[in-house]
Amino acid sequence: MNIDTIKKEFPIFDEKIQNNDLVYLDSANSSQKPKVVLDRINEFYRKQFSNVGRSVHYLAVAATNLYENTRSSVQKYINAKDKNEIVFTKGATEALNLVANTLGQMILEPNDEVIITELEHHSNYVPWHFLRKSKNIKIKFAEINEDGDVPIENIEKEITNKTKVIAITHLSNVTGSILPIKEITQLAHSKGIIVVVDGCQGGPHLKLDMQDLDCDFYAISCHKMYGPTGLGVLYGKKKWLEQLPPYQGGGGMIREVKKNGISYGDLPNKYEAGTMATAQVIAFDQSIKFLESIGIDNVIEHEKKLIEYGQEIIQKNNSVKLIGNPKNRGGVLSFTIDGIHPHDIATILDEDGVAIRAGHHCCQILHDKLGIPASARASLGIYNTKNDLDKLNDAINNCKKIFDLK
Amino acid sequence: MNIDTIKKEFPIFDEKIQNNDLVYLDSANSSQKPKVVLDRINEFYRKQFSNVGRSVHYLAVAATNLYENTRSSVQKYINAKDKNEIVFTKGATEALNLVANTLGQMILEPNDEVIITELEHHSNYVPWHFLRKSKNIKIKFAEINEDGDVPIENIEKEITNKTKVIAITHLSNVTGSILPIKEITQLAHSKGIIVVVDGCQGGPHLKLDMQDLDCDFYAISCHKMYGPTGLGVLYGKKKWLEQLPPYQGGGGMIREVKKNGISYGDLPNKYEAGTMATAQVIAFDQSIKFLESIGIDNVIEHEKKLIEYGQEIIQKNNSVKLIGNPKNRGGVLSFTIDGIHPHDIATILDEDGVAIRAGHHCCQILHDKLGIPASARASLGIYNTKNDLDKLNDAINNCKKIFDLK
């Protein structure tokens, strides 16, 4: 696999950003997009645009078929049993809200417990917090160990006979820890507990096999997966999506509408109320094809090498502290520098064309636990190279110089 | 104003659709997109892409500014008092769900009444139906008169001291009736009733002036307004958006997150959880600029002439029956032909390159009331011409010939 060739497929790297070559290390936030995806958006709007599903004219039929093709591609890519287990949402956040809200309507009772982890992104905490407020459920936090991992024992410890849901990230967007979803699901299912996975970082970096993981729900963020913004995917087992109530109401999700009552459509329409992100769904097919053309095993291998290299050079750098030391690390390197606030780091690195993120990365619980207000984060995509990490290290050194650090 | 020049700005009309020039009469479903919007999407992804609001690096700052620029443009375009009264959603359907859900959480009590009309789209009925189920509110339907209008008296009749909300369409997507929102709001506010407007068809066809209409909420569908798919706008008066609870939970909408509690961010973040439709928001600025460059008064005048012409030729055509005869008709002509099912009409018209929609157009209540299972609908956009309507009429005649009608 030749990364230079792959990188050439991303038009943004042809640009100079403030006179610098772009060293983009913010892919955990959002990935850049390959040309095929952008061309598809453009072509669809220019030559084939129509709304889907509702009209019988030529363009509408063609658009509907394209839209449903993506559903089938996603189904195959994540190895779901049924095409109707794929629901398009506006993002992973909406997907997680959908799950919490509908489980809250039907399954969760007051005093029931939901286990999340200290690693969770706010998107996998706030929706459950809403239920804590409205339904008086309890939220328990499975703790991280000193490496920033959540060993399965720490989850098992929190399980009681009130536990109804375990909602966990596949790959932490701060420590890079990869959680053993398959084992957690086995444990959970042996006790009749539903497993919801926040797959935002799993999507671009890991092999997605729903039959292997066996989780009940899996949320994907398309814009982190080389796809367009404004799109997410919720995978849900058919038995759940069939029995749970709808989330949003509107056109397209109904069967019959009368003044005194309404019946809802079948899957997948039931969860796709209103006009969907048609062009984005259709273009996302190209993101999947792009990933398939590289092969997820190659992606994983490439990123593994990079992360090992990055870990090595950063660890050697005086006063720089890596956050977490997980057994299995995905493409994220978060760090602090003693005496320099992460926002100052990010601003100074940016001056050298190195784009990283600083802040709590929507993981305030984790940062509180670590006793730091914020951290700096370099995160990888398929287009990154060792050279990018060298530049990161150089920029860190420049930054230290400004602050008179050795 | 020269329509030919305007039409040239829409790349799709350069295409042959099944060997025909495209006569696109399905804009109430979704409008075609001008080149400036498509170019903006492309340019943003290719040269400037980053997620907004969260990182401090150059691209992120630039994207955030572009994103907020659109908010300001929308504010000015609809004459809202404050930029923070503009919330981006995935569509008008989500906007209406947001309003119903949050009013349901805080304002509506069991047995309170919500008035909608018989003209409403499912997107402005199903979200209220959810509250009927969960909170036992009542939904009352203001009736249409024989012209397909909802005169203000018919709304007034339904008001009781239990009425808390009136939720109505600005322009019916079936009869084309334009409702007197300003007067309805005056009436409602004199009794302390909240007014929610479904502005899906108002957006592209009418002058939007929130200070003049004075409604409390207004929902817009960007893809019907020459903008990208997967985007909507909710306008809400600041006093409401400030006091109502959040809708979806996740990254970006919080202030502080602790294990035992969460406080929420201020407007507009509070209602924009998770990664938003960044590229779509940024490109929508071009849709607004495009509309501004033509001038809404010119749009209205052009469409008024067209609709009068269309009404005239359709009314003259034997066996074709126009639906509704509103005092004030926006760009929609729905009709039936005795003896031919609307789906057969649409399929046959499509063969001549005339794209219309057939069905209940997500208005089953209205179709029940009219005693028809479905209707055929031709709807207009800024790019349509008299020639398009002539072709519609010719195609209707071909269709009648096939069915041996005179």
Next chain:
Amino acid sequence: MNLKELYQEIILEHGKNPRNIGKTENFNKDAKGHNPLCGDSVHVYLKLDNKNKVEDVSFEGSGCAISMASASIMTDLVKGKEENEVREIINDFLGMIKINPNLKSKNLNDDEKTKLMCLSGVKQYPMRVKCATLSWHTLISAIDNKNEEINTEKFD
């Protein structure tokens, strides 16, 4: 076959004057079908004799010319056939309307095949395939004694 021919050749004949309309007397099986997209609906009534032969069959419903014609042709064709023959014919028709170029059933004679093939033009109009197949799915449901209403959104 172009669209005009599709509509003219047979659909109009059946669509305008459908056969077997109404509620078969003493029917012993029935099922309802609904196409939410078009609003087409159909109710199929079936009377099987004690040898599982279709003694009588009829339908009530409203919808487009294609769905009404299809129901009308279908009821004509299955009358007098045995249950397993009917199942085989239904499968053959559904296969033809989706992918197969021709009908293969041995339970249909050439005349009957010609009649059915007039619906084959619907293939070119994918949104309308559901109109053509609604009554057939409903007939299976009636034979199988399924109580749930057939909904075209459920099958592809």
Next chain:
Amino acid sequence: MNLKELYQEIILEHGKNPRNIGKTENFNKDAKGHNPLCGDSVHVYLKLDNKNKVEDVSFEGSGCAISMASASIMTDLVKGKEENEVREIINDFLGMIKINPNLKSKNLNDDEKTKLMCLSGVKQYPMRVKCATLSWHTLISAIDNKNEEINTEKFD
């Protein structure tokens, strides 16, 4: 001014050794400020004498070099000034950091202006302007006796 200069010239001096840290004894006004984006937080304590002059002022907080330096410079500058002079200085600073090229205040001498202008480089980093202004907004809030916490997301 390039970034290196911005950071080096003054910010480091203040950022690393901020003045007026702690809780002024017998303060009679105070307010808290928070920047949710960065996690910066500041608590300003103010002691006005009976002629509304700033007898003492201090701050507690944590945050980036820019916000700490800004708070440090601010507290130095307003000490000994009268309330309405302080208000005028704050407005002048906020204007300068957003749009104006220079400071115009008559309540600042040239030395004080030079000190403040070292923060002007922040203009080029729009995401960081909020860091530089947090303590200033918080000071207004303290003077005005507003009880609500200042949140940088609230003002542009």
